[in-house]
Amino acid sequence: MGRELKHHEKKLLKKVNFQDWKSDQGHRDAKVMRMYHIQNRNDYEKYNKLCGSIRQLAYKMAQLPANDPLRIKHEDMLMEKLDNMGVFGIKDPKVSDLEKLSVAAFCRRRLPVVMARLRMAPTVPDASKFVEQGHVRVGPNLVTDPSMLITKNMEDYLTWVDGSKIKRRIQEYKGSVDDFEA
Template identity: 55%
Template sequence: MRKLKFHEHKLLKKVNFLEWKKEQSFRELQVMRRYHITDRDDYKKYNKLCGVITKLVHILKQLDPTDAFRIQMTDELLEKLYNMGVIASKKSLALCEKLSVSAFCRWCCKLIYE
């Protein structure tokens, strides 16, 4: 790589390519501070996981309520999330639909501090 010219170097001093201005929202920082998450990537993973679960719940809700596959997948999903401690009870899919990143952060903190 060639050496940067003076004006190029001066322009690049003002730009941080690792962190963008709009990358971290207030809610994200608040949750990271509350649950002592030091790595932003952990928050992003939890957020992605919440998105996948809510998508799955949306797909399951579109299926027929008497469908055997829907009943089985719903039970497995609720059982797994309840055993992890992410949801409080395994009654309905409505709990999974409102799943937040904070629930996964609480679960992670519980694992670390126990």
């Protein structure tokens, strides 16, 4: 490591914590990435920037007068868009809820997390594997990107690909195998 520190150097470094930096956010990012099985750190950073820009936009709109038609119009548009995405998770979101918006709210709308919530997969990592292997489609489109955000409306169209072995196994279990497909 080098030479032993002198007395005054030890005194100066006594209050410095080299394991936990302020910029690490207390390792919250690692916790969220592990919980929602985010493999790419860039995805987390994108969600973080998106949350920050939404909070900043809400703050700027709050600076406008309360009866300003521009403020009312844009608040309604933003709230409707975020509610349609399902980011809030509550029935009647308010503008004050924008301040509490977090990265985890966007992570809960990721395809593997939605699949685990709908019981299509036992865990989020398993759901992520199914997506990467090409077993899942949203509507008519095959999806292989686990970072895809699923809106409330898209949840209804989330199914297995027709030729998927997993779909076949589920049909065998339920007793609804179509002999024509075999």
